[in-house]
Each structure stands twice: as C-alpha cells, then as structure tokens.
Amino acid sequence: MKRNRIRDILSQTQAGGIVTVAGWARTVRSGKGVTFIEINDGSCLANIQAVAETAAHDASLGKISTGASLRVSGRLVDSPGAGQRFEIAADEIALIGAAPPDYPLQKKRHSFEFLREIAHLRPRTNTFGAVLRVRSAMAQAVHEFFRNHGFLYIHTPIITTSDCEGAGEMFSVSASGGEAAGTAHFFGKPAGLTVSGQLEAELVCMALGDVYTFGPTFRAENSNTSRHLSEFWMVEPEMAFAGLDEDARLAEDFLKHLFRAVLAECPEDMAFFDKWVFNGAIERLEKIASSGFSRVTYTEAVGLLEKSGEKFEFAPAWGADLQSEHERYLAERVFGGPVIVTDYPKDIKAFYMKLNDDGRTVRAMDVLVPGVGEIIGGSQREDDLEKLEGRLRSIGLDTAPYWWYLDTRRYGSAPHAGFGLGFERAVQFVTGMQNIRDTIPFPRVPRHADF
RNA sequence: UCCCGGGUAGCUCAGCCGGCAGAGCAGGUGGCUGUUAACCACCCUGUCGGGGGUUCGAAUCCCUCCCCGGGAGCCA
Numbered sequence: 270m271k272r273n274r275i276r277d278i279l280s281q282t283q284a285g286g287i288v289t290v291a292g293w294a295r296t297v298r299s300g301k302g303v304t305f306i307e308i309n310d311g312s313c314l315a316n317i318q319a320v321a322e323t324a325a326h327d328a329s330l331g332k333i334s335t336g337a338s339l340r341v342s343g344r345l346v347d348s349p350g351a352g353q354r355f356e357i358a359a360d361e362i363a364l365i366g367a368a369p370p371d372y373p374l375q376k377k378r379h380s381f382e383f384l385r386e387i388a389h390l391r392p393r394t395n396t397f398g399a400v401l402r403v404r405s406a407m408a409q410a411v412h413e414f415f416r417n418h419g420f421l422y423i424h425t426p427i428i429t430t431s432d433c434e435g436a437g438e439m440f441s442v443s444a445s446g447g448e449a450a451g452t453a454h455f456f457g458k459p460a461g462l463t464v465s466g467q468l469e470a471e472l473v474c475m476a477l478g479d480v481y482t483f484g485p486t487f488r489a490e491n492s493n494t495s496r497h498l499s500e501f502w503m504v505e506p507e508m509a510f511a512g513l514d515e516d517a518r519l520a521e522d523f524l525k526h527l528f529r530a531v532l533a534e535c536p537e538d539m540a541f542f543d544k545w546v547f548n549g550a551i552e553r554l555e556k557i558a559s560s561g562f563s564r565v566t567y568t569e570a571v572g573l574l575e576k577s578g579e580k581f582e583f584a585p586a587w588g589a590d591l592q593s594e595h596e597r598y599l600a601e602r603v604f605g606g607p608v609i610v611t612d613y614p615k616d617i618k619a620f621y622m623k624l625n626d627d628g629r630t631v632r633a634m635d636v637l638v639p640g641v642g643e644i645i646g647g648s649q650r651e652d653d654l655e656k657l658e659g660r661l662r663s664i665g666l667d668t669a670p671y672w673w674y675l676d677t678r679r680y681g682s683a684p685h686a687g688f689g690l691g692f693e694r695a696v697q698f699v700t701g702m703q704n705i706r707d708t709i710p711f712p713r714v715p716r717h718a719d720f
Numbered sequence: 721u722c723c724c725g726g727g728u729a730g731c732u733c734a735g736c737c738g739g740c741a742g743a744g745c746a747g748g749u750g751g752c753u754g755u756u757a758a759c760c761a762c763c764c765u766g767u768c769g770g771g772g773g774u775u776c777g778a779a780u781c782c783c784u785c786c787c788c789g790g791g792a793g794c795c796a
Contacts (some may be wrong), residue, residue: 298755305755318756335746352756370747375731376757377745382788383731438794465796490794491721503796582792593792635796646796691796704789716787 336368410530425466507687547701647688
C-alpha cells in the first residue's frame with residue numbers, strides 16, 4: 270500500500286499536492302457538515318488532521334472511531350484552524366479496521382500501571398510511541414558510536430554452561446519436547462541464559478582488540494524495583510591494551526554520544542517528555558553532553574558522605590558497598606550530574622577486577638546518574654594469571670571450570686578493560702520515565718512474561 | 721524476599737469512626753458546531769480483588785490469600 274509517512278508530510282515547507290496517509294485514528298470529532306479525524310502512523314509524535322465533508326462520504330465514515338485503522342487521500346492544505354499547520358482535505362477515506370466501542374485506549378490520559386496491563390496496545394499511545402522512537406534512536410547510536418571508534422560488533426552466546434559468571438542468578442535452559450526431552454542435560458551439563466557477555470567478549474578482545482556486544486541479558490533475581498528487569502539489553506565494550514582511565518573516558522564519551530544523538534534525532538519526542546514526563550529532561554541532557562563527568566575514588570566518596578552531615582539510613586563506611594541512598598546523594602546533591610566512582614574495595618567487587626598496588630582496592634568503576642543510580646558498571650580486568658587464580662581461590666571458587674578464561678592470561682595476556690551499560694536504564698535516564706518497565710515494549714519481571 | 725501504601729463502573733478516583741454504591745471521563749442516542757482532551761441534553765454501566773469472620777446489617781471493622789505501586793536488598 271503506497272502511503273506517505275506523516276513525519277515526511279509534516280516536514281514539508283509548504284502545503285500542496287495529493288497525499289495518502291495510513292494509520293490509526295486517535296480522535297474523531299464529527300458534526301453534521303464536517304468530520305475531523307486525527308491520524309497517527311507512528312512515524313512521529315504528531316497526528317495529522319483529515320477533514321471530510323460528511324455528506325460526501327458513505328456510512329463507513331460513521332464507523333471510524335478512536336483506534337480504527339484507516340487510509341486517507343486528499344490535498345495537503347494549510348489549516349485554517351489553530352493547532353496544526355497542515356491538514357488533509359480528504360477526497361477518499363477508507364476504513365481498514367474498525368475499533369469497536371470496547372477499545373481500551375481512551376482519548377484521555379491513562380496511568381502507566383494500567384497501560385502495562387495492555388502492553389500489546391500501549392505502543393499506540395503518545396508516551397510509548399515516543400519511548401520506542403527514542404529507544405530505537407539510542408540503539409542505532411550505540412552501533413554508530415562503536416563503529417566510529419573502530420570497535421567490532423560481536424555476538425556472544427545467549428545460552429551458557431558457565432554458571433560462574435557471578436553476575437546473578439541464572440534461568441536454566443532444558444529441552445521440553447522431542448527425543449532430547451528425557452535427557453538430563455541437553456548440553457551435557459546444566460545450562461542457563463546468559464547473565465553477561467563479558468567473559469566471552471574478553472576472549473575475543475584478546476584477538477580483535479576493541480569489541481562490543483549489545484544483546485539480551487537475563488537475571489533470575491527476585492527483584493521488584495523500578496530499575497530491574499529479568500530480561501534486559503546490555504551494551505558491553507571490551508578494550509585491549511587499555512586501563513581504567515581509558516575505560517572511564519570511553520564510558521563518558523559513549524553516554525554523551527547517546528544523549529546528543531537523541532537530542533538531534535528526536536527533538537519532538539524529547540519535548541514531549543520534557544513537558545509531560547520529566548520537567549527539565551532536555552536541559553539535563555544538553556548540560557551533560559557539554560560538560561565533563563565528575564570523578565571520585567570510592568575512598569574519597571565515602572569521605573564526602575561521612576562529612577556531608579546528611580542523615581543516612583545506613584551510615585557510610587569504608588569497606589561497605591555504597592547504598593542506593595549514598596549513590597543518589599552523590600549524583601544528585603554533591604555533583605549534580607553523572608559521577609564516576611572508581612577503585613572500590615576488592616571484597617565487594619567481582620573476582621575478575623584488576624587488583625591495585627595497595628592490595629585492597631580494585632580498578633573498578635560505577636557510573637552513577639541522578640534519578641536512576643548505577644547505569645554503568647565496569648573495570649580493568651585482572652590480566653595477571655597468578656593474581657587471578659589467587660582471587661578465585663580466596664573467594665572459594667575452583668579454578669578448573671575457568672580454564673578457558675584463565676588461558677587468555679596464560680597465553681599472550683594483555684591489560685584490558687570494559688564495562689556494561691544497562692540499556693533500559695539509559696532509556697530511563699534520557700526520557701525521565703520513572704519505571705524501567707516502561708522503557709521496553711514487553712517487560713519481563715518476576716510473575717510477568719505476558720505478551 | 722523485606723518494609724510501607726493501595727485494590728470501588730471500561731478508565732481516573734470519591735465514599736471507609738458500619739445503615740439504599742457515587743462523580744468525571746469513556747460508551748450509546750439526539751442536538752449543535754472549522755473542530756482540536758470539542759460542546760449541550762438524556763441513557764447505560766458494579767463479584768466494592770478472592771475467601772473467611774464479627775454484626776440485625778460490612779465497600780467500610782478483624783483474619784487470611786492474591787494482585788498492583790513506592791522504597792530496600794541484589795545489580796545494569
């Protein structure tokens with residue numbers, strides 16, 4: 270079906286010509302003489318208004334209600350009414366799919382909680398259309414950034430038999446039908462869905478230099494919060510011959526690139542979020558895109574928290590993990606923007622992180638942003654075989670299952686570093702959406718995997 | 721998983737110190753109008769989350785389970 274996208278029509282400099290649009294009616298206002306139909310086709314936030322002389326059309330015009338799909342052809346003219354620049358003087362209106370009166374989406378505002386229950390229809394709302402357009406722009410920008418920086422895009426496994434990644438509880442994978450159903454383990458040993466592509470990315474990094482993954486990630490944690498999903502998308506770059514400083518710089522440049530890309534490509538959607546979802550969303554992104562991220566070491570951060578005079582539920586103490594309230598205080602009150610906290614005590618971080626010379630901290634970093642908290646976690650990796658084996662043993666892990674991982678330290682080891690970005694958390698930060706479940710079309714969280 | 725707050729019409733919510741279940745919006749009908757969250761009039765809409773208990777009587781009080789939201793933990 271030949272059609273003109275509303276986005277293209279509205280970007281024209283002047284009226285004129287015959288256009289055909291196809292989309293869904295957002296609202297219909299009908300009178301004796303004329304009927305106004307606002308159509309949205311998802312190509313942009315704005316609707317286009319079609320005006321029909323009621324008498325000139327058949328009975329199907331009366332069946333066009335909110336939610337119906339239709340096609341309209343007519344002249345694109347300057348609108349005499351306020352509120353829109355162009356409109357379509359409809360010559361032909363074809364109802365394609367009627368929406369009966371029980372169509373759940375009303376013209377007025379719905380709660381996000383309700384929309385989550387009808388996630389199959391919520392892409393048809395202003396907010397979710399905008400979220401999905403921004404999300405798409407950000408995903409494209411991820412690839413654009415790494416391509417521009419010479420990183421190779423690699424695909425790491427979704428199914429894994431290494432339960433040793435330590436990043437969280439795994440979902441198990443087994444055969445449920447066919448001749449394999451009866452076997453104890455389809456893959457010969459227990460298998461699960463990946464909780465991180467990092468370990469495999471490190472392997473390829475030790476050959477191709479600079480690589481990244483961008484794929485689905487699964488955590489079987491019983492987390493019920495506004496910033497956790499059971500299935501989420503993670504971006505994980507890994508750089509060879511690089512340390513924590515380069516890692517932090519990459520993280521900062523990367524985030525700024527994403528923010529600039531959204532500002533440039535989705536100004537209309539961002540204006541919508543700024544007005545209806547989070548006041549100041551645009552200014553916040555512009556400010557961050559043009560200024561440096563703050564940097565502190567963990568030790569300095571704990572010091573800042575201790576002398577802040579702030580009453581925390583949990584008193585900050587060196588050696589303890591930063592609580593959510595501490596992270597929020599740092600990003601929102603102390604630095605008023607993104608802050609990179611580095612060099613955490615080794616006992617509260619993963620085994621693979623590079624030990625500092627002080628013997629008690631590791632080359633780790635967390636990027637904290639206002640409102641969301643931790644958006645990136647990364648580190649320089651331990652590239653010394655003996656130290657890595659020592660770390661594994663000291664936390665009571667057997668080194669044998671890690672033979673392939675340790676081999677990269679055994680043969681031609683090199684310093685390398687990387688991080689993981691929670692893609693939905695980035696979408697959350699950009700749009701100001703409060704709940705991460707509203708940043709992905711069909712969220713998977715404990716008790717919910719519908720649609 | 722823990723701590724709070726909730727669950728009443730299709731949606732958003734009021735009613736909650738026990739006494740006839742309500743409003744706005746949506747929907748239907750009619751009217752009116754180059755309208756724009758259109759407007760006006762009328763009409764329709766209920767397992768008051770489920771179960772149990774107290775009571776002459778429970779949406780309202782008690783117990784319990786389920787579900788939702790916010791916060792915490794885990795993390796990205």
